[in-house]
Amino acid sequence: MAGGFVSGTGCTTACAGNSAELCGGGWRLNIYSYGASSTSTSTSSSASATSTTGPQIWDIWYTSNDQSTLFQRAALSNPITFTTPGSIGQADIIVSDNQLYQDMDGFGVSLPDSSASMLANLKSANSNNYWQLLHTLFDTTDGAATAGLSIIRVPLGASDFSPNVYSFHDNYDPNLGSFNINAAPSYLWSTLADIVSVNPSIKIMVAPWSPPGWMKDSGSMLGGTFQGSYVSTLAAYLLKCVQGFQSKGFTVSHLAIQNEPENSNPTYPTCLMNASDGANVAAQLRSLLNNNGFGNLKIMAWEHNWDQAANYPVQELQDQNNAFAGASFHCYAGSVDQQMSFYNAFPNKEVHFTECIGTFGSDWWSDIKWDMSNLMIGAPSYMSRSVVMWAVALDGGGNPKLPGTDSCGGPGCRPIATVNYDGTYSLNQEFYSLAHGSRAVVPKDSGGPFGQRIGSSINGNLNYELVVSAYKTGRSAAANTNWNRYSLVVVNWNDQSGGGPVTTTIEFRGMQATYSFPIGVTTLWWFAEN
Secondary structure: OOOOOEEEOOOOOOOOOOOOOEEOOOOEEEEEEEEEOOOOOOOOOOOOOOOOOOEEEEEEEOOOOOOHHHHHHEEEEEEEOOOOOOOOEEEEEEEEEEEEEEEEOEEEEOOHHHHHHHHHHHHHHHHHHHHHHHHHHHHHOOOOOOOOOOOOEOOOOOOOOOOOOOOOOOOOOOOOOOOOOOHHHHHHHHHHHHHHHOOOOOOEEEOOOOOHHHHOOOOEEEOOOOOOOHHHHOOOEEEEHHHHHHHHHOEEEEEEEEOOOOOOOOOOOOEOOOHHHHHHHHHHHHHHHHHHHOOOEEEEEEEEHHHOOOOOOHHHHHHOOOHHHHHHEEOOOOOOEEEEEEEHHHOOOEEEEEEEOOOOOOOOOHHHHHHHHHHOOOHHOOOOEEEEEEEEEEOOOOOOOOOOOOOOOOOOOOOEEOOOOOEEEOHHHHHHHHHHHOOOOOOOOOOOOOOOOEEEEEEEHHHHHEEEEEEEEEEOOOHHOEEEEEEEEEEEOOOOOOOOOEEEHHHHHHHHEEEOOOEEEEEEEEEEOO
Protein backbone atom coordinates (compact mmCIF):
# COMPACT_ATOMS: atom_id res chain seq x y z
CA MET A 1 0.00 0.00 0.00
CA ALA A 2 1.57 3.25 -1.12
CA GLY A 3 1.34 6.58 0.60
CA GLY A 4 2.01 5.69 4.25
CA PHE A 5 0.03 6.69 7.33
CA VAL A 6 -0.58 10.05 8.91
CA SER A 7 -2.33 10.77 12.17
CA GLY A 8 -5.05 13.33 12.75
CA THR A 9 -7.35 14.71 10.09
CA GLY A 10 -4.77 15.90 7.59
CA CYS A 11 -4.15 13.82 4.48
CA THR A 12 -2.63 14.67 1.12
CA THR A 13 -4.04 12.73 -1.82
CA ALA A 14 -4.61 13.37 -5.49
CA CYS A 15 -7.95 14.82 -4.43
CA ALA A 16 -6.87 16.85 -1.42
CA GLY A 17 -8.86 20.05 -1.08
CA ASN A 18 -11.58 18.87 -3.47
CA SER A 19 -14.89 18.83 -1.61
CA ALA A 20 -16.79 17.14 -4.43
CA GLU A 21 -17.31 13.41 -4.59
CA LEU A 22 -16.45 13.43 -8.31
CA CYS A 23 -12.76 13.56 -7.51
CA GLY A 24 -10.22 13.60 -10.32
CA GLY A 25 -12.81 12.67 -12.91
CA GLY A 26 -14.07 9.56 -11.08
CA TRP A 27 -16.03 8.65 -7.98
CA ARG A 28 -14.33 8.81 -4.63
CA LEU A 29 -14.25 5.81 -2.25
CA ASN A 30 -12.96 6.18 1.30
CA ILE A 31 -11.79 3.39 3.60
CA TYR A 32 -11.61 3.43 7.39
CA SER A 33 -9.78 0.28 8.48
CA TYR A 34 -8.26 -1.48 11.42
CA GLY A 35 -6.57 -4.87 11.53
CA ALA A 36 -3.31 -6.41 10.35
CA SER A 37 -1.25 -4.95 7.52
CA SER A 38 -3.34 -4.48 4.40
CA THR A 39 -2.66 -4.65 0.70
CA SER A 40 -4.85 -3.51 -2.14
CA THR A 41 -5.14 -4.04 -5.85
CA SER A 42 -7.14 -2.58 -8.68
CA THR A 43 -9.03 -4.57 -11.27
CA SER A 44 -7.52 -2.26 -13.88
CA SER A 45 -3.81 -1.54 -13.66
CA SER A 46 -4.22 1.42 -16.00
CA ALA A 47 -6.83 3.15 -13.84
CA SER A 48 -5.88 6.63 -12.68
CA ALA A 49 -7.50 9.59 -10.98
CA THR A 50 -8.24 11.14 -14.36
CA SER A 51 -9.41 8.11 -16.36
CA THR A 52 -11.92 6.17 -14.33
CA THR A 53 -15.41 4.91 -14.90
CA GLY A 54 -16.37 3.99 -11.35
CA PRO A 55 -15.79 4.75 -7.67
CA GLN A 56 -12.26 5.01 -6.34
CA ILE A 57 -10.69 4.23 -2.99
CA TRP A 58 -8.62 7.16 -1.74
CA ASP A 59 -8.45 7.22 2.07
CA ILE A 60 -7.86 4.60 4.77
CA TRP A 61 -8.24 4.68 8.55
CA TYR A 62 -6.24 1.87 10.08
CA THR A 63 -5.84 0.17 13.46
CA SER A 64 -3.71 -2.94 13.77
CA ASN A 65 -4.85 -5.94 15.78
CA ASP A 66 -1.53 -5.80 17.64
CA GLN A 67 -2.37 -2.19 18.62
CA SER A 68 0.77 -0.80 16.98
CA THR A 69 -1.40 1.49 14.84
CA LEU A 70 -4.61 2.88 16.31
CA PHE A 71 -7.20 4.67 14.18
CA GLN A 72 -4.72 6.54 11.99
CA ARG A 73 -5.35 7.87 8.52
CA ALA A 74 -3.38 6.75 5.48
CA ALA A 75 -3.19 8.01 1.93
CA LEU A 76 -3.12 5.90 -1.22
CA SER A 77 -0.87 7.35 -3.92
CA ASN A 78 -2.88 5.35 -6.47
CA PRO A 79 -6.60 4.65 -6.12
CA ILE A 80 -8.41 1.34 -6.18
CA THR A 81 -10.99 1.56 -8.92
CA PHE A 82 -14.35 -0.05 -9.64
CA THR A 83 -14.18 -1.32 -13.22
CA THR A 84 -15.66 -3.98 -15.49
CA PRO A 85 -16.14 -7.21 -13.49
CA GLY A 86 -13.65 -10.06 -13.74
CA SER A 87 -13.15 -13.21 -11.71
CA ILE A 88 -14.14 -13.01 -8.05
CA GLY A 89 -11.69 -12.98 -5.17
CA GLN A 90 -11.33 -15.31 -2.20
CA ALA A 91 -14.47 -13.57 -1.00
CA ASP A 92 -16.99 -11.61 -3.05
CA ILE A 93 -19.15 -8.95 -1.37
CA ILE A 94 -22.31 -8.12 -3.28
CA VAL A 95 -23.86 -4.75 -2.38
CA SER A 96 -27.58 -4.52 -3.22
CA ASP A 97 -28.66 -0.92 -2.86
CA ASN A 98 -32.17 -1.81 -4.02
CA GLN A 99 -32.69 -3.76 -0.78
CA LEU A 100 -33.55 -1.12 1.84
CA TYR A 101 -33.84 -1.77 5.56
CA GLN A 102 -33.92 0.44 8.68
CA ASP A 103 -32.69 4.01 9.00
CA MET A 104 -29.97 4.32 11.62
CA ASP A 105 -29.96 6.63 14.63
CA GLY A 106 -26.27 5.99 15.19
CA PHE A 107 -23.82 4.71 17.78
CA GLY A 108 -23.28 5.97 21.30
CA VAL A 109 -22.31 5.62 24.95
CA SER A 110 -23.83 6.13 28.38
CA LEU A 111 -23.21 8.86 30.95
CA PRO A 112 -23.94 7.59 34.48
CA ASP A 113 -22.96 9.83 37.37
CA SER A 114 -19.61 8.09 37.80
CA SER A 115 -18.64 8.75 34.19
CA ALA A 116 -19.64 12.40 34.52
CA SER A 117 -17.59 12.59 37.71
CA MET A 118 -14.47 11.18 36.07
CA LEU A 119 -14.85 13.51 33.10
CA ALA A 120 -15.33 16.48 35.42
CA ASN A 121 -12.16 15.47 37.28
CA LEU A 122 -10.32 15.30 33.97
CA LYS A 123 -11.56 18.77 33.07
CA SER A 124 -10.15 20.12 36.33
CA ALA A 125 -6.85 18.24 36.07
CA ASN A 126 -6.18 18.81 32.37
CA SER A 127 -8.69 20.84 30.41
CA ASN A 128 -6.91 20.25 27.10
CA ASN A 129 -7.12 16.49 27.50
CA TYR A 130 -10.77 16.76 28.53
CA TRP A 131 -11.79 18.62 25.40
CA GLN A 132 -9.59 16.39 23.27
CA LEU A 133 -11.40 13.33 24.64
CA LEU A 134 -14.86 14.83 24.11
CA HIS A 135 -14.00 15.70 20.52
CA THR A 136 -12.47 12.27 19.94
CA LEU A 137 -15.73 10.70 21.08
CA PHE A 138 -18.44 13.02 19.81
CA ASP A 139 -17.14 15.28 17.02
CA THR A 140 -18.95 14.34 13.79
CA THR A 141 -16.85 16.54 11.48
CA ASP A 142 -16.52 14.76 8.15
CA GLY A 143 -13.07 13.20 7.83
CA ALA A 144 -12.00 13.89 11.42
CA ALA A 145 -10.08 11.27 13.42
CA THR A 146 -13.03 10.92 15.79
CA ALA A 147 -15.73 8.36 16.53
CA GLY A 148 -18.54 10.78 15.71
CA LEU A 149 -20.84 9.25 18.35
CA SER A 150 -24.40 10.51 18.05
CA ILE A 151 -26.22 9.08 21.09
CA ILE A 152 -25.75 9.61 24.84
CA ARG A 153 -27.76 7.54 27.33
CA VAL A 154 -28.38 8.98 30.80
CA PRO A 155 -29.91 7.27 33.87
CA LEU A 156 -32.84 9.05 35.53
CA GLY A 157 -31.66 9.13 39.12
CA ALA A 158 -29.09 6.87 40.73
CA SER A 159 -27.63 3.75 39.13
CA ASP A 160 -24.91 1.30 40.15
CA PHE A 161 -22.49 4.02 39.03
CA SER A 162 -23.59 6.87 41.31
CA PRO A 163 -22.10 8.34 44.50
CA ASN A 164 -25.28 7.66 46.49
CA VAL A 165 -28.86 6.46 46.11
CA TYR A 166 -31.28 9.19 45.01
CA SER A 167 -34.34 9.86 42.89
CA PHE A 168 -35.80 13.20 41.85
CA HIS A 169 -38.50 12.87 44.52
CA ASP A 170 -37.35 10.80 47.50
CA ASN A 171 -40.14 11.78 49.91
CA TYR A 172 -43.59 10.22 49.70
CA ASP A 173 -45.97 12.49 47.80
CA PRO A 174 -48.20 11.18 44.99
CA ASN A 175 -48.61 14.80 43.85
CA LEU A 176 -44.84 15.08 43.31
CA GLY A 177 -44.81 18.53 44.86
CA SER A 178 -41.11 18.41 45.73
CA PHE A 179 -39.76 17.07 42.44
CA ASN A 180 -36.16 18.27 42.07
CA ILE A 181 -34.14 17.65 38.93
CA ASN A 182 -31.13 19.10 40.78
CA ALA A 183 -30.95 15.98 42.93
CA ALA A 184 -28.57 14.75 40.24
CA PRO A 185 -24.97 15.89 40.76
CA SER A 186 -24.19 19.25 39.17
CA TYR A 187 -21.28 17.70 37.27
CA LEU A 188 -23.75 15.49 35.37
CA TRP A 189 -25.40 18.56 33.85
CA SER A 190 -22.17 20.43 33.16
CA THR A 191 -20.58 17.41 31.49
CA LEU A 192 -23.68 16.73 29.42
CA ALA A 193 -23.69 20.38 28.34
CA ASP A 194 -20.07 20.10 27.21
CA ILE A 195 -20.88 16.96 25.20
CA VAL A 196 -23.79 18.74 23.52
CA SER A 197 -21.52 21.68 22.72
CA VAL A 198 -19.28 19.28 20.77
CA ASN A 199 -22.21 17.55 19.05
CA PRO A 200 -25.35 19.74 19.17
CA SER A 201 -27.34 17.10 17.26
CA ILE A 202 -26.66 14.29 19.74
CA LYS A 203 -29.69 12.21 20.74
CA ILE A 204 -30.34 11.80 24.47
CA MET A 205 -31.82 8.50 25.67
CA VAL A 206 -32.98 8.19 29.29
CA ALA A 207 -34.27 5.47 31.64
CA PRO A 208 -34.72 5.13 35.42
CA TRP A 209 -32.87 2.31 37.19
CA SER A 210 -35.67 2.52 39.77
CA PRO A 211 -38.68 4.69 40.51
CA PRO A 212 -38.63 6.50 43.86
CA GLY A 213 -38.57 3.85 46.58
CA TRP A 214 -42.00 4.76 47.95
CA MET A 215 -43.58 3.51 44.70
CA LYS A 216 -42.23 -0.01 45.39
CA ASP A 217 -43.06 -2.77 47.83
CA SER A 218 -39.55 -2.55 49.30
CA GLY A 219 -39.83 1.13 50.16
CA SER A 220 -36.32 1.45 48.74
CA MET A 221 -34.72 2.02 45.36
CA LEU A 222 -32.53 -1.04 46.03
CA GLY A 223 -34.37 -4.04 44.60
CA GLY A 224 -38.08 -4.58 45.11
CA THR A 225 -41.16 -4.52 42.89
CA PHE A 226 -43.14 -1.64 41.44
CA GLN A 227 -46.65 -1.31 42.87
CA GLY A 228 -49.29 -1.03 40.16
CA SER A 229 -51.29 1.48 42.19
CA TYR A 230 -48.63 4.06 41.26
CA VAL A 231 -48.99 3.76 37.47
CA SER A 232 -50.35 7.30 37.10
CA THR A 233 -47.82 8.69 39.57
CA LEU A 234 -44.87 7.13 37.77
CA ALA A 235 -46.11 8.45 34.42
CA ALA A 236 -46.29 11.95 35.92
CA TYR A 237 -42.82 11.49 37.46
CA LEU A 238 -41.33 10.55 34.10
CA LEU A 239 -42.94 13.58 32.45
CA LYS A 240 -41.34 15.76 35.10
CA CYS A 241 -37.99 14.12 34.33
CA VAL A 242 -38.34 15.06 30.66
CA GLN A 243 -39.37 18.58 31.65
CA GLY A 244 -36.42 18.73 34.03
CA PHE A 245 -34.02 17.89 31.21
CA GLN A 246 -35.71 20.56 29.11
CA SER A 247 -35.19 23.10 31.90
CA LYS A 248 -31.46 22.30 31.71
CA GLY A 249 -31.44 22.86 27.96
CA PHE A 250 -31.56 19.21 26.86
CA THR A 251 -34.11 17.52 24.61
CA VAL A 252 -34.80 13.86 25.33
CA SER A 253 -35.26 11.75 22.19
CA HIS A 254 -35.96 8.29 23.68
CA LEU A 255 -37.23 7.13 27.08
CA ALA A 256 -37.58 3.64 28.54
CA ILE A 257 -40.11 3.15 31.35
CA GLN A 258 -37.74 0.99 33.42
CA ASN A 259 -34.17 -0.14 32.93
CA GLU A 260 -33.92 -3.94 33.12
CA PRO A 261 -37.41 -4.61 34.55
CA GLU A 262 -36.56 -8.22 35.44
CA ASN A 263 -33.47 -7.31 37.48
CA SER A 264 -33.97 -7.10 41.26
CA ASN A 265 -30.35 -6.92 42.45
CA PRO A 266 -30.63 -5.39 45.96
CA THR A 267 -27.14 -3.83 45.94
CA TYR A 268 -28.04 -0.97 43.58
CA PRO A 269 -31.18 0.72 42.21
CA THR A 270 -33.26 -1.89 40.38
CA CYS A 271 -36.96 -2.63 40.06
CA LEU A 272 -39.10 -5.56 39.02
CA MET A 273 -41.96 -4.38 36.82
CA ASN A 274 -44.36 -6.64 34.98
CA ALA A 275 -45.19 -6.05 31.32
CA SER A 276 -48.76 -4.99 32.06
CA ASP A 277 -47.67 -2.24 34.46
CA GLY A 278 -44.95 -1.12 32.07
CA ALA A 279 -47.46 -0.86 29.23
CA ASN A 280 -49.96 1.06 31.36
CA VAL A 281 -47.31 3.55 32.49
CA ALA A 282 -46.30 4.02 28.86
CA ALA A 283 -49.88 4.65 27.75
CA GLN A 284 -50.43 7.33 30.37
CA LEU A 285 -47.01 8.86 29.76
CA ARG A 286 -47.65 8.97 26.00
CA SER A 287 -50.76 11.07 26.61
CA LEU A 288 -48.92 13.37 29.01
CA LEU A 289 -46.03 13.85 26.59
CA ASN A 290 -48.34 14.61 23.69
CA ASN A 291 -50.26 17.16 25.75
CA ASN A 292 -47.11 18.91 26.96
CA GLY A 293 -45.20 19.47 23.75
CA PHE A 294 -43.17 16.24 23.67
CA GLY A 295 -44.98 14.44 20.88
CA ASN A 296 -41.71 13.55 19.14
CA LEU A 297 -40.22 11.75 22.15
CA LYS A 298 -40.12 7.98 21.60
CA ILE A 299 -41.07 5.56 24.40
CA MET A 300 -39.21 2.26 24.29
CA ALA A 301 -40.44 -1.07 25.64
CA TRP A 302 -38.39 -3.65 27.57
CA GLU A 303 -34.82 -2.20 27.90
CA HIS A 304 -33.41 -5.57 28.96
CA ASN A 305 -31.72 -8.66 27.55
CA TRP A 306 -32.10 -10.38 24.20
CA ASP A 307 -33.37 -13.63 25.73
CA GLN A 308 -36.89 -12.30 26.40
CA ALA A 309 -37.37 -10.52 23.07
CA ALA A 310 -40.27 -12.80 22.11
CA ASN A 311 -42.07 -12.34 25.42
CA TYR A 312 -42.02 -9.23 27.62
CA PRO A 313 -41.79 -6.49 24.93
CA VAL A 314 -44.26 -8.33 22.71
CA GLN A 315 -46.76 -8.39 25.59
CA GLU A 316 -46.19 -4.69 26.25
CA LEU A 317 -47.01 -3.78 22.67
CA GLN A 318 -49.94 -6.16 22.53
CA ASP A 319 -51.32 -4.30 25.55
CA GLN A 320 -50.54 -0.72 24.46
CA ASN A 321 -49.28 -0.68 20.90
CA ASN A 322 -49.73 3.03 20.28
CA ALA A 323 -47.73 4.03 23.35
CA PHE A 324 -44.45 2.56 22.14
CA ALA A 325 -42.12 3.43 19.29
CA GLY A 326 -40.35 0.09 19.68
CA ALA A 327 -38.20 -1.95 22.05
CA SER A 328 -34.59 -1.79 23.24
CA PHE A 329 -32.21 -4.58 24.20
CA HIS A 330 -29.13 -5.38 26.30
CA CYS A 331 -26.44 -8.01 25.71
CA TYR A 332 -26.17 -9.86 29.03
CA ALA A 333 -28.38 -12.88 28.19
CA GLY A 334 -29.47 -14.46 24.93
CA SER A 335 -28.13 -13.71 21.45
CA VAL A 336 -28.45 -10.79 19.07
CA ASP A 337 -30.54 -12.71 16.51
CA GLN A 338 -33.36 -12.85 19.09
CA GLN A 339 -34.06 -9.20 18.30
CA MET A 340 -35.90 -10.58 15.27
CA SER A 341 -38.48 -12.24 17.52
CA PHE A 342 -39.70 -8.79 18.49
CA TYR A 343 -39.24 -7.29 15.03
CA ASN A 344 -41.18 -10.08 13.31
CA ALA A 345 -44.07 -9.54 15.73
CA PHE A 346 -44.06 -5.77 15.14
CA PRO A 347 -42.26 -5.00 11.85
CA ASN A 348 -43.44 -1.38 11.88
CA LYS A 349 -41.81 -0.68 15.26
CA GLU A 350 -38.20 0.26 15.99
CA VAL A 351 -35.48 -1.95 17.44
CA HIS A 352 -32.65 -0.41 19.47
CA PHE A 353 -29.61 -1.84 21.23
CA THR A 354 -28.81 0.23 24.30
CA GLU A 355 -26.36 -1.46 26.68
CA CYS A 356 -23.32 -3.71 26.87
CA ILE A 357 -19.99 -3.46 28.65
CA GLY A 358 -16.90 -5.61 29.02
CA THR A 359 -14.70 -6.20 32.04
CA PHE A 360 -11.01 -5.59 32.56
CA GLY A 361 -8.55 -8.40 31.93
CA SER A 362 -9.95 -9.80 28.67
CA ASP A 363 -8.19 -10.05 25.31
CA TRP A 364 -8.24 -6.83 23.25
CA TRP A 365 -8.64 -8.37 19.80
CA SER A 366 -11.10 -11.06 20.95
CA ASP A 367 -13.27 -8.31 22.43
CA ILE A 368 -13.26 -6.35 19.18
CA LYS A 369 -14.24 -9.46 17.20
CA TRP A 370 -17.16 -10.12 19.57
CA ASP A 371 -18.27 -6.49 19.64
CA MET A 372 -18.20 -6.16 15.87
CA SER A 373 -19.94 -9.43 15.04
CA ASN A 374 -22.59 -9.16 17.77
CA LEU A 375 -23.07 -5.42 18.23
CA MET A 376 -21.61 -3.01 15.68
CA ILE A 377 -22.48 -5.24 12.71
CA GLY A 378 -24.69 -7.80 14.44
CA ALA A 379 -27.29 -5.54 16.05
CA PRO A 380 -28.00 -3.49 12.89
CA SER A 381 -28.10 -6.71 10.86
CA TYR A 382 -31.00 -7.71 13.12
CA MET A 383 -32.83 -4.42 12.58
CA SER A 384 -31.38 -2.26 15.37
CA ARG A 385 -31.30 1.47 14.62
CA SER A 386 -28.72 2.16 17.33
CA VAL A 387 -25.80 0.60 19.19
CA VAL A 388 -25.11 2.14 22.60
CA MET A 389 -22.47 0.95 25.06
CA TRP A 390 -22.44 1.49 28.84
CA ALA A 391 -20.13 3.79 30.83
CA VAL A 392 -18.17 6.24 28.68
CA ALA A 393 -15.52 6.91 31.36
CA LEU A 394 -14.33 5.25 34.58
CA ASP A 395 -10.97 4.80 36.29
CA GLY A 396 -8.60 1.87 35.77
CA GLY A 397 -10.48 -0.29 38.26
CA GLY A 398 -13.93 0.37 36.84
CA ASN A 399 -14.72 2.86 39.59
CA PRO A 400 -16.25 4.88 41.12
CA LYS A 401 -19.32 2.75 41.83
CA LEU A 402 -22.21 2.99 44.25
CA PRO A 403 -20.88 2.01 47.70
CA GLY A 404 -21.81 -1.59 48.48
CA THR A 405 -22.84 -2.64 44.98
CA ASP A 406 -21.69 -5.95 43.53
CA SER A 407 -22.17 -4.68 39.98
CA CYS A 408 -19.50 -5.86 37.52
CA GLY A 409 -17.96 -8.29 40.00
CA GLY A 410 -14.23 -8.50 40.70
CA PRO A 411 -12.51 -7.42 37.46
CA GLY A 412 -14.45 -4.17 37.17
CA CYS A 413 -16.39 -2.83 34.21
CA ARG A 414 -14.24 -1.50 31.38
CA PRO A 415 -15.37 1.93 30.11
CA ILE A 416 -14.95 3.30 26.63
CA ALA A 417 -12.19 5.55 28.00
CA THR A 418 -10.12 4.96 31.12
CA VAL A 419 -9.62 8.31 32.84
CA ASN A 420 -6.75 8.63 35.29
CA TYR A 421 -6.60 10.98 38.25
CA ASP A 422 -3.40 12.60 36.95
CA GLY A 423 -5.22 14.20 34.00
CA THR A 424 -4.47 11.52 31.41
CA TYR A 425 -6.75 9.04 29.67
CA SER A 426 -6.60 6.04 27.36
CA LEU A 427 -9.07 4.61 24.87
CA ASN A 428 -10.20 1.00 25.29
CA GLN A 429 -11.13 -1.53 22.62
CA GLU A 430 -14.80 -0.57 22.50
CA PHE A 431 -13.85 2.89 21.30
CA TYR A 432 -12.41 1.49 18.08
CA SER A 433 -15.40 -0.79 17.49
CA LEU A 434 -17.79 2.12 18.01
CA ALA A 435 -15.76 4.50 15.87
CA HIS A 436 -15.73 2.28 12.83
CA GLY A 437 -19.40 1.45 13.13
CA SER A 438 -20.35 5.08 13.68
CA ARG A 439 -18.32 6.47 10.79
CA ALA A 440 -20.25 4.27 8.36
CA VAL A 441 -23.60 5.88 9.21
CA VAL A 442 -22.93 9.37 10.57
CA PRO A 443 -24.34 12.08 8.26
CA LYS A 444 -22.09 13.13 5.41
CA ASP A 445 -23.45 16.69 5.64
CA SER A 446 -24.31 18.85 8.63
CA GLY A 447 -28.02 18.35 9.19
CA GLY A 448 -28.14 15.49 6.71
CA PRO A 449 -29.65 12.03 7.26
CA PHE A 450 -27.99 9.07 8.94
CA GLY A 451 -27.24 5.95 6.97
CA GLN A 452 -29.87 3.41 5.98
CA ARG A 453 -28.92 -0.25 6.01
CA ILE A 454 -28.96 -1.87 2.57
CA GLY A 455 -28.54 -5.41 1.31
CA SER A 456 -25.21 -7.22 1.27
CA SER A 457 -24.10 -10.82 0.86
CA ILE A 458 -20.79 -12.70 0.64
CA ASN A 459 -19.73 -15.45 -1.75
CA GLY A 460 -16.35 -17.03 -2.46
CA ASN A 461 -14.16 -19.72 -0.96
CA LEU A 462 -13.32 -17.65 2.14
CA ASN A 463 -16.70 -15.97 2.59
CA TYR A 464 -16.90 -17.43 6.11
CA GLU A 465 -13.92 -15.32 7.18
CA LEU A 466 -15.81 -12.04 6.67
CA VAL A 467 -18.80 -10.43 8.38
CA VAL A 468 -20.34 -7.49 6.52
CA SER A 469 -22.97 -4.78 6.77
CA ALA A 470 -23.76 -2.09 4.20
CA TYR A 471 -25.36 1.36 4.33
CA LYS A 472 -26.59 4.12 2.07
CA THR A 473 -26.40 7.69 3.39
CA GLY A 474 -28.40 10.41 1.67
CA ARG A 475 -27.46 14.06 1.43
CA SER A 476 -28.81 17.25 2.95
CA ALA A 477 -30.80 19.75 0.91
CA ALA A 478 -28.01 22.28 1.43
CA ALA A 479 -25.49 19.93 -0.19
CA ASN A 480 -27.41 20.28 -3.46
CA THR A 481 -26.29 16.90 -4.78
CA ASN A 482 -27.83 13.49 -5.42
CA TRP A 483 -24.53 11.69 -4.89
CA ASN A 484 -25.14 9.40 -1.92
CA ARG A 485 -22.53 7.69 0.21
CA TYR A 486 -22.39 3.87 0.18
CA SER A 487 -20.57 2.26 3.11
CA LEU A 488 -19.37 -1.20 4.09
CA VAL A 489 -18.28 -2.40 7.52
CA VAL A 490 -16.26 -5.60 7.21
CA VAL A 491 -14.70 -7.89 9.83
CA ASN A 492 -11.94 -10.27 8.75
CA TRP A 493 -11.35 -12.75 11.55
CA ASN A 494 -9.09 -15.06 9.53
CA ASP A 495 -6.61 -14.98 12.41
CA GLN A 496 -5.90 -18.67 12.92
CA SER A 497 -2.45 -20.11 12.15
CA GLY A 498 -1.79 -19.55 8.47
CA GLY A 499 -4.56 -16.99 8.17
CA GLY A 500 -4.20 -13.48 6.88
CA PRO A 501 -5.73 -10.93 4.53
CA VAL A 502 -8.65 -12.03 2.37
CA THR A 503 -8.50 -10.80 -1.22
CA THR A 504 -12.05 -9.66 -1.85
CA THR A 505 -14.01 -8.39 -4.80
CA ILE A 506 -16.78 -5.87 -4.15
CA GLU A 507 -19.73 -5.88 -6.55
CA PHE A 508 -21.81 -2.73 -6.99
CA ARG A 509 -24.19 -1.89 -9.85
CA GLY A 510 -22.42 -4.16 -12.30
CA MET A 511 -18.92 -2.93 -11.41
CA GLN A 512 -16.19 -4.57 -9.38
CA ALA A 513 -13.30 -3.44 -7.18
CA THR A 514 -10.73 -5.57 -5.38
CA TYR A 515 -9.36 -5.02 -1.90
CA SER A 516 -7.34 -7.32 0.33
CA PHE A 517 -9.08 -6.97 3.68
CA PRO A 518 -6.57 -7.32 6.53
CA ILE A 519 -7.31 -9.25 9.69
CA GLY A 520 -9.40 -6.77 11.63
CA VAL A 521 -12.19 -4.42 10.75
CA THR A 522 -12.55 -2.15 7.75
CA THR A 523 -15.13 0.53 7.07
CA LEU A 524 -15.17 1.83 3.52
CA TRP A 525 -17.42 4.01 1.43
CA TRP A 526 -17.90 5.47 -2.01
CA PHE A 527 -20.21 7.98 -3.65
CA ALA A 528 -22.68 7.25 -6.43
CA GLU A 529 -25.76 8.92 -7.87
CA ASN A 530 -29.03 7.99 -6.21
